[in-house]
Amino acid sequence: MAPRRSSTAAVASEKQRPPAAAKSPAALIDAEAVAREVLRRSERGDHQAVLRVLGDDVSQGAGTSARKAFLRISMLIHPDKLPNYPDATKAFQALISALDLTRSGAALGAGSSVAPGKALARTTEGSVRTQILCPRCRTPWGAPSEGNPDYYYNFMMQGIRSFNCSTCLTNFGCLTAIHNCPWCKRAFEYDPDKYHRQITCGNEGCKKPFGFLMFHASENALKTARQQAQEEITARLRTAEAKQGRAARAARRAGGSGTEEEAQRLAESAFVHGLRDSCPRCGLELEGFEDGAKIQHLRECTDGPAQRAYRERQGQQAAEKEAAAKKATAQLRAESGAVWSFTGGRPEQLWMLDDSQLKKLCNQEGIGSRGSRDNLVARLAEHFAARGQSSPAIDCLPPRMHALSDAELSTICAAFRLKGKFESREEKVEALQDAAGGGAARPPATKRALKGKQTGGMRALSSGATPLAIKDAKPS
Numbered sequence: 001m002a003p004r005r006s007s008t009a010a011v012a013s014e015k016q017r018p019p020a021a022a023k024s025p026a027a028l029i030d031a032e033a034v035a036r037e038v039l040r041r042s043e044r045g046d047h048q049a050v051l052r053v054l055g056d057d058v059s060q061g062a063g064t065s066a067r068k069a070f071l072r073i074s075m076l077i078h079p080d081k082l083p084n085y086p087d088a089t090k091a092f093q094a095l096i097s098a099l100d101l102t103r104s105g106a107a108l109g110a111g112s113s114v115a116p117g118k119a120l121a122r123t124t125e126g127s128v129r130t131q132i133l134c135p136r137c138r139t140p141w142g143a144p145s146e147g148n149p150d151y152y153y154n155f156m157m158q159g160i161r162s163f164n165c166s167t168c169l170t171n172f173g174c175l176t177a178i179h180n181c182p183w184c185k186r187a188f189e190y191d192p193d194k195y196h197r198q199i200t201c202g203n204e205g206c207k208k209p210f211g212f213l214m215f216h217a218s219e220n221a222l223k224t225a226r227q228q229a230q231e232e233i234t235a236r237l238r239t240a241e242a243k244q245g246r247a248a249r250a251a252r253r254a255g256g257s258g259t260e261e262e263a264q265r266l267a268e269s270a271f272v273h274g275l276r277d278s279c280p281r282c283g284l285e286l287e288g289f290e291d292g293a294k295i296q297h298l299r300e301c302t303d304g305p306a307q308r309a310y311r312e313r314q315g316q317q318a319a320e321k322e323a324a325a326k327k328a329t330a331q332l333r334a335e336s337g338a339v340w341s342f343t344g345g346r347p348e349q350l351w352m353l354d355d356s357q358l359k360k361l362c363n364q365e366g367i368g369s370r371g372s373r374d375n376l377v378a379r380l381a382e383h384f385a386a387r388g389q390s391s392p393a394i395d396c397l398p399p400r401m402h403a404l405s406d407a408e409l410s411t412i413c414a415a416f417r418l419k420g421k422f423e424s425r426e427e428k429v430e431a432l433q434d435a436a437g438g439g440a441a442r443p444p445a446t447k448r449a450l451k452g453k454q455t456g457g458m459r460a461l462s463s464g465a466t467p468l469a470i471k472d473a474k475p476s
């Protein structure tokens with residue numbers, strides 16, 4: 001049996017052929033040898049080298065050259081071209097992966113290094129840009145056509161920001177997205193704690209470790225990202241408050257007890273009045289039926305098996321909805337924690353964290369974790385201030401504070417360690433602005449007294465009275 005030739009030998013034999021040969025250049029190359037070399041370089045993690053197997057000059061992030069190299073190699077090792085080679089499909093998949101990773105700038109092959117002047121927080125050795133899919137339509141996120149800079153990958157994987165799918169517009173983050181292993185191409189569970197570690201995907205038969213690439217971001221880009229992240233947190237607080245308000249008002253209007261029997265009664269009433277088309281007992285769709293026919297169906301709906309099957313479907317849908325809600329809550333919690341750390345982890349920004357994160361932080365710092373949200377924030381703020389970590393500044397305040405509720409403003413006041421009773425939201429906003437501006441915030445009573453004096457002075461001036469100098473005696 002003749003020994004197998006390496007890809008280098010295959011390429012050399014191609015060059016030694018006389019120009020008069022009638023065969024095409026592709027026919028002069030040992031395709032199986034090229035496929036074996038592609039697999040060998042791919043298993044080594046050197047994706048750029050995979051595209052250089054025929055001698056093409058391919059560099060990181062290359063577009064046209066990487067595509068041309070891919071087409072040349074694919075003409076040789078496509079499974080249709082190698083029907084007798086058992087690993088042809090695997091080699092072709094490795095080639096596709098090499099093209100994707102190289103064009104996205106993630107293929108830092110063996111021996112490569114980061115360009116000078118790009119200060120990264122850690123090494124990128126053994127790291128790749130993993131594939132992220134939309135959880136709804138499974139469209140890959142981060143394609144060059146979307147126009148997002150490479151460092152958005154850092155923000156996504158650290159949970160700092162969530163993004164909208166360019167196809168279905170679904171908003172998702174690192175916990176709700178689908179992450180594919182760069183080696184086996186199957187999905188794996190991800191959380192932001194894994195971003196700075198080498199991991200394995202945990203799928204059966206795949207034990208090859210990998211890390212996550214960190215792209216360089218300028219200081220100006222980081223500053224802009226901090227502002228955007230803080231604005232998103234503030235907008236989320238306003239949205240959550242509005243949603244809670246609507247739910248409370250709806251509950252008051254319903255006037256029910258909130259039990260399953262009450263929900264069933266309301267569903268049947270809506271069905272009878274034509275506000276829903278599916279039977280609330282068996283789930284039968286009666287769209288287009290007259291109201292009398294719906295009432296007649298409801299009276300005769302005694303099919304036990306159909307009702308049980310409908311309840312089981314409802315229970316399954318409710319469980320799926322609850323699981324999705326839990327995942328979304330975990331995503332929001334991870335984002336708020338990541339944003340708090342990303343913006344400096346200052347005590348004056350503890351208002352970004354939710355109750356569970358505040359309690360966890362209290363336990364980590366060894367202080368009491370019981371009490372209301374405001375109490376937890378005030379306790380942590382005092383604890384950090386005693387260690388000299390307090391640094392109030394304007395950028396610690398959320399944008400558009402006047403749109404926040406009274407409860408959220410109270411939490412921000414607790415983060416700034418403002419004490420005293422405020423009688424209005426305006427007093428809280430004014431006190432926060434004073435504290436963030438570097439001045440000593442006056443107690444609420446003092447501010448009200450000063451404001452009253454100013455108002456009284458204005459009334460005296462408007463009435464034509466002669467204003468008195470400070471040292472003038474009041475006429476008897």
